[in-house]
Amino acid sequence: MNKKEEEKKIISAYEKAAQDGIDPRCIPQKLENPVPEHEEIIYPNYTAEEQSNWSFLYNRQMKFLPGRACEEYIEGAGKLNLSEEKIPYLKDLSHIFYKSTGWKVARVPGLIHEQNFFEMLRRKVFPSTDYIRGKEELDYTPAPDLFHDIFGHMPLLTNKSFASFYQMFGEAAMKAEGINRKYLETFHWFTVEFGLIRKPEGMRIYGAGIVSSHGEVQSALSGNVEVKEFVPENIIMQEYDVWHLQPILFAIESFEQLEQGFKEWTKKAGLT
Secondary structure (H helix, E strand, O other): OOHHHHHHHOOOHHHHHHHOOOOHHHOOEOOOOOOOEHHHOOOOOOOHHHHHHHHHHHHHHHHHOOOOEOHHHHHHHHHOOOOOOOOOOHHHHHHHHHHHOOOEEEEOOOOEOHHHHHHHHHOOEEEEOOOOOOHHHOOOOOOOOHHHHHHHHHHHHHOHHHHHHHHHHHHHHHHOOOHHHHHHHHHHHHHHHOEEEEEOOEEEEOOHHHHOOHHHHHHOOOOOOEEEEOOHHHHOOOOOOOOOOOOEEEEEOOHHHHHHHHHHHHHHOOOO
16 A cells, blocks of 8 residues: 555544544535635624523533633633623634734634644634534534634633644644644644643643533543543554543643643654
8 A cells, every 4th residue: 555545544533433424514624715814704693592502501611610620721711701691703802812822713614624724723823613503412512613612722722832832733734644644633632622731739621622511521530531641652642532421531731741742742753
């Protein structure tokens, strides 16, 4: 099997799930044309039910986050002025990012192709959908929606160390080929999506997939989860399932460690 054939066999976990017939919304869309960014973003005409769904999700998650989410996340949510009152305006969030860490927000139609995703991160642009899950999916939605993107991801993008790491991730991913693409996906899963951080007061959550999930936020710090040390070489080899509660998680000591550890690993992998 030649190199191109090998790379064709390496697909993302979401793509594999979609191919297995789980949900077509998990098939990443390739962006053929520019999408609205920053000042170009328009606030959708959300229905009363959609606004109610945001309020329900926000209030439910906020009940569990004190004593579970890390202080950097809580501070970031405060900077973004997130509240139960209404779905946030992506343009407003983009302005807050730009002032704090130089990042911007782009409005995308849903799950996008990895190359589009990485290219945006490299440019310090976070892609977010403006679609919110319906009432029938309040407990679980297979594809990321605006609650996951805004409530889960955006608070930490106000943190300079995390934002620096995330841009570095995009730069490395743009250079990755073959198995390194798979390794980066796995690294992203166990840090950005499902990361834990050790604090003097105890273990805390920072991963977007945990803070935005009703089930994961209760499970992550329970005795049902095996917590492993942050070692990039071990993280990239860890198997995971996108459709079930995570039985294994990795904990960093600080966001500076995350940034430096990733930098050292990418250098060894030839991705700098």
